[in-house]
Amino acid sequence: MARRRITGPAGSARAAAGEFGIEELSARAYTIPTDAPEADGTLSWEETTIVVAQARSAEQVGLGYSYVAAPAAALIEGVLAAAVTGSDAMSPPAAWERMRAAVRNIGYPGVAACAISAVDTALWDLKARLLDVSLSTLLGAVREQVPVYGSGGFTSYTDAQLARQLAGWVREGIAAVKMKVGSEPERDTERVRRAREVIGRGAELYVDANGAYERKQALRLAELFWEQSRVSWFEEPVSCDDLEGLRMLRDRAPAPMRIAAGEYGYEPAYFQRMLASGAVDVLQADVTRCGGITQMLQVGALCAAAAVPMSAHAAPSLHAHVCAAIVAVEDIEYFHDHARIEAMLFDGLPELLEGALRPDPDRPGHGLELREPDAERYRV
Secondary structure, eight states: OOOOOOOHHHHHHHHHTTOOBOOEEEEEEEEEEEEEEEEOSSOEEEEEEEEEEEEEETTEEEEEEEOOOTHHHHHIIIIIHHHHTTSBTTOHHHHHHHHHHHTTTTOSTTHHHHHHHHHHHHHHHHHHHHHTSBHHHHHTOSOSOEEEEEEEOOTTSOHHHHHHHHHHHHHTTOSEEEEEOOSSHHHHHHHHHHHHHHHOSSSEEEEEOTTOSOHHHHHHHHHHHHHHHOEEEEEOSSOTTOHHHHHHHHHHSOTTOEEEEOTTOOSHHHHHHHHHTTOOSEEEEOTTTTTHHHHHHHHHHHHHHHTOOEEEOSOHHHHHHHHTTOTTEEEEEEEHHHHHHHHHHEESOOEEETTEEEOOTTSSBTOOEEOHHHHHTTBO
């Protein structure tokens, strides 16, 4: 499809007049095999599904996506398309409210939230393209680039695979790397020690248990991880729903170690409860789950008000622009699985340079374009 930019005063006047309606909303699901078996403390997988949403207005197309089960695509093309088609493309938050109301009887958390997240991101991208500005410019950038940490180190990896991946990120200039723990607690301290050996003392080492440990077990391991390997970030040492357990870990873990959680939050109230309980040193949020850009901005405001730093979970290419506009954000998770898929399916990825993602201020929207011929082979 040819894509015509609506630039200059004429485009701005049409936007102000509310002449840009959402004309069409579509979605496709793609399932991509992993490049090796992947597992964490509580789950294993050999493929990942991404649902891509596209919203059209005035010959411009906005794009968003979520890592979610394939039925989210049908929800987008059915319930959500009916809710937003014809509404003002200049008002993504208004469209968000319509979508939220439309899924009342379906249930919001989970698949519906991820579907809405994908559409909301597509609508913000569409608005920026209609105005011929980058998404970070539209949102109000506070920084030109956002640091990342390398994330992978799956429990299914051999020691050699683990060493190669983590050390490779450090050589590329990424200052912190994260590995999975929890599937074999009796081996975790040794795996973590080996990871520290291969990355050296100059890089930060993070671990992620995905809620696999019990409270006292997690506390003991926190002490060992710090004493033996100087682990400075312990993610989901216990279930993210166990706010008392997270608070206990935050209070009693070695002082330099930070407790992180929040990636499974679907709405601001979830994050507000986590912050109010004092459960985390770092609050994580995921734009592909938490309600898209509309709600990601609200979570950022909650973090700023609570003086708690925010970290973006996975989906690095989508997070680059929005995180450039959130004051509380300190970094983005450069998750191996998602970074690989995004490079396979999209053109226009933000540049990764010296350990930071730099969104292109000269490309309209977030700059991502789906390579449909490459994606088609994985279509569900």
